[in-house]
Amino acid sequence: MSRRENLTDDQWALIKPLIPIVAVREDGKGRPRIHSDREVLNGILWILRTGASWIDLPGRFPSGSTCFRRFSSWSKNGLFRLILETLAQDLETRGGIDLSECFIDGTFAVAKKGAQVFGKTKRGKGTKLMVITDANGLPLAVHTTSASPHEVTLVEATINETFTVGQPTRIIGDRAYDSDPLDEKLALKGIELIAPHKDNRVKPATQDGRQLRRYKRRWKIERFFAWLNKFKRVITRYDRAIEHYESFVHIAFIKIILRRYL
Structure with missing residues (x-):
């Protein structure tokens, strides 16, 4: 990944206020942080984009162990979900998100190694990402679950994960x-x-043909998945802990939303 993939000054200005400041211990004990949160985030973004192991982080970033420890701590605290919600809701208030026509679909991520929350399919074991986008193809919701259930059974759970x-x-x-x-x-x-x-439907038709014209614009969610496929740590799941994988998904969504901001 090239250096230009690092957070820009404008992007960092939006994210920085949302990252909690770590208080210094009164007794003066504990190891002081050498690397800034921005440096660590850039390292995490490199992992997200390349799909590489933490140990393979280039020397221009903090060490893999440093980046992983902070990533794990932020994941447990729900920081990436918070950033995603904050950016999406702010964009919503400024009229940058259109809820009048949204699109839903699911995608399959192969699960490598041992993993929590995965299911077996004809394509192998993996995790399913259910995504809703707005009329512009920007992400509104994501639900991470086993790959086994049929997508129609996951719609309500996905709606419940809406960021806006x-x-x-x-x-x-x-x-x-x-x-x-x-x-x-x-x-x-x-x-x-x-x-x-469906072609084999037996019951009488219920869909209005005029409304079905909107289906022609479903390419917008297909385009979103094309954007998402650029983040290799999302399309292939290497993380055993589901909260770590979800965090990578949330960071990928943050990057996509930031393009609309800046």
Whole structure:
């Protein structure tokens, strides 16, 4: 990964206020921090982009053990989720997120080594990422779970993981989301689900043909997954702890949202 992939000054200015300051012990004991949070974050971003092991961090970054310890601490504290929510909600208040037409889909991440929360599929064992994007293709929600369950059963759980204050007005999916019971559940929440009917559907049609025209813009979530595929630590899961993998996912989403900011 090139040096230009490091956090820019403008990006760091947005993130810095959200990182908690570590208090110095009154007794003066403990090891003082040599490397700044920005240096460590740049190291974490290198791992995210390349998919490499912590031990392989180049010398221009803090050591792999330093970056991993701080990454693990931040993951346990939910820092990356907090940053993601803060950026998304601020962008929402400034009109940069459009909830009137959202898109949902899932993607499969192969799980290497031992891993928490994974399932077996025809493609092997792995983790499923369920994602909702807004009308511009910006991420609104992500749900990380076993790869085994069918995507239609994960829609409500994904909606519950929304980063923004508001919720989608319409959610557009492919034929996998053609479900009358799901339509009814989401309607009670004020959400319209738009999905083409399955070819083998027996029940009468329920989708309005005019609304289905929106399905032509589903390429926006496909484009989002193309952006996400640039982060190798996300598309292949090397982390055993689910909170570590979710943190990498959240950081990738942060990077994508920052492009809209700056």
